[in-house]
Amino acid sequence: MRIDLISLFPEFVAQCAGFGVVGRAQERGLLSIHGWNPRDHAEGNYRRVDDRPFGGGPGMVMLIDPLRAAIRAARAADPAPAKVVYLSPQGRPLTQTVVRELATRERIILLCGRYEGVDERLVAAEVDEELSIGDYVLSGGELAAAVVVDAVARLQEGALNDAESAVQDSFEADGLLDCPHYTRPVEHALGAVPEVLLSGNHAEIARWRRRQSLLRTRQRRPDLLAGAGLTAAERDWLDG
Ligand code: SAM
Secondary structure, three states: OEEEEEOOOHHHHHHHOOOHHHHHHHHOOOOEEEEEOHHHHOOOOOOOOEEOOOOOOOOOEEOHHHHHHHHHHHHHOOOOOOEEEEEEEEEEEOOHHHHHHHHOOOEEEEEEOEOOOEOHHHHHHHOOEEEEOOOOOOOEOHHHHHHHHHHHHOOOOOOOOOOHHHHOOOOOOOOOOOOOOOOOOOEEOOEEOOHHHHOOOHHHHHHHHHHHHHHHHHHHOHHHHHHOOOOHHHHHHHHO
């Protein structure tokens, strides 16, 4: 997969993506990240990329032309069609379902705003989708882009050493939260590992994990239960 970043600080995202699973995905050739700085496409001595908003008010707005030129340069760098995603607090909420959809694409272009955001005409003409990483406002789209890169990279086939681990994560196949996990030592001042996990009985372990997932989801995110496709027996068990 190829990800192009349109950003005033593309190296920021590249740095974030240099570690762990995402770094390994790049080393394994599963993912490549390319930065495009609109300032390199700006004109004049000052290479201006922003200007004051029409109508007055605080802050600056990113200019159309440097962004458009950067997007065009990114598009031209590879023949594969690219979806342009603008990271924005006003966008569709980023969920694991959205991440899965993005991860299947050959390439995406992530547009990072700064200041008050980008000129709306650029959004209307060049952006295919706006995505938000949550109901709060960041000073720039770079952290949001790094979140997208990380979430998408770990789903590339071969990025995780054990592909099963992604399938068992929260929000995955069954839409529930993941079960709790334990490791050595068995006995600790903070408590003991649940006995069933030491039993070697795989059917019992799977049953325990499923029930823990159900309980956690009910306790922390009951909104997820509706779409989780629970069996009648599981519903009865939760209600009982
Ligand atoms: N004036 C904008 C608004 O209220 O909708 C906020 C602009 S914000 C200060 C600057 C940039 O940060 C945005 O253009 C966007 O790229 C990014 N950004 C801020 N919060 C974000 C969020 N929750 N998700 C994704 N991107 C975000």
